[in-house]
Amino acid sequence: MPERGVEVLSRALIGCDVRAALAIAVVLLSDAGIEGASVDARRLLVHVLGARPLDLISAPDRTLTTSEAKSYANALLRRQSCEPVSRIIGVRGFFGRDFIITPATLDPRPETETLIETALAWVDANGGREREINILDIGTGSGVILVTLLAELPNANGVGIDLSAQALAVAQMNATLHGVDGHARWIEGRTFGEETGPFDLVVSNPPYIPSADIARLDADVRLYDPALALDGGADGLLIYREIATGIAATMPSGAVIVEVGAGQAPDVAYLLQSAWSKGGCSEARLVRDLGGIERCVAIATLF
Structure with a gap:
């Protein structure tokens, strides 16, 4: 980011009160075509000030210091360049908890909460949330899926596997942050490998964007999410083919729940159903997210 731009904007913000700083920020982001400019301006200012959202309302006359003005200018110009707010502040809310994210990890989407809800529904129907359960999270990234499930299931243990050592370090931080580090192990790898099983539940939000489509993704995804977490071949x-091969070879029973991209659910369901044709195996369920898109495929020996 050009230092000159930060310097010019920070000079305009120095000495501004909260009300005036927000007004400048909203105009800047709106002119850049950023949707939700007012919300983003507030979230970034709350972060810079180390405040609570309510503080912006209760103390609108509070003035920005020189340091705060420069930090806010830097954050606003990053957002103007389509960098997501969660990337700028290093935190993403997911299923009622805050998670650390870094450039090494995918920025979790609200749609992925559909996978969590589906997994918890399977647990509820098969012994309840107090049961002991072993979970494998393939392509764990920042660990949001595994850490969330371990936080919701007090007697569960899990393994998160990912090709990126940097992502696994973030996952470990998130496990510690939410008090489940004693229930989680992290392994650098691709899908099924040296990890200890068997597992009762396999979950995954793998890379699923066709390679040729990555160049056409929105800038906030294309420029800021790691390619390793996007490119599905x-x-x-x-990766779904690798998961299908792995569960057929190593998983005698339980459930497999994966997130899929728009339009992929029937193909992924066929792959999993064909590979895991064990007695008592359910038909694959296609689960829609809040937008009505088939977002998860779930298959289980009991569901």
Whole structure:
């Protein structure tokens, strides 16, 4: 980011009160075509001031210091360049908890909460949330899926696997942050490997964007999410095939729940159903997110 731009904007913000700083920020972001400019301006100012959202309302005459003005200018110019707010502040809310994210991790989406809800529904129907359960999270990234499930299931243990050592370090931090580090292990790898099983529940939000489509993604995804977490091979189904092979070879029973991209659910359901054709296995369920898109495929020996 050009230092000149930060310097000019910070000079305009120095000595501004909260009300005036927000007004400048909203105009800047709106002119850049940022949707939700007012919300983003407030979230960034709360972060810079180390305040609570209510403080912006209760103390609108509080003035920005020179340091705060420069930090706010830097954050606003990053957002103007389409960098997501969660990337700028280093935190993303997910399923009622805050998680650390870094450039090494995917920025979790609200749609992924559909996977959590589906997994918890399976647990509720098969012994309840107090049961002991072993979970494998493939492509764990920042660990939001595994850490959330471990936080919701007090007697669960889990393994998170990812190709990125940097992402696994973030996952460990999130496990510690939410008090489940004693229930989680992290392994650098691809899908099924040296990890100890068997597992009762396999979950995954793998890379599923076809390689040729990545260049056409929105800037906030294309420029800021790691390619490793996006690229699903030529047809977007590469990792699902590996998951199907792995569960067929190593998983005698339980449930497999994966997130999928728009339009991929039937193909992924076929892959999993064909590979895991054990007695008593359910038909694959296609679960829609709040936007009505088939977002998860779930298959289980009991559901």
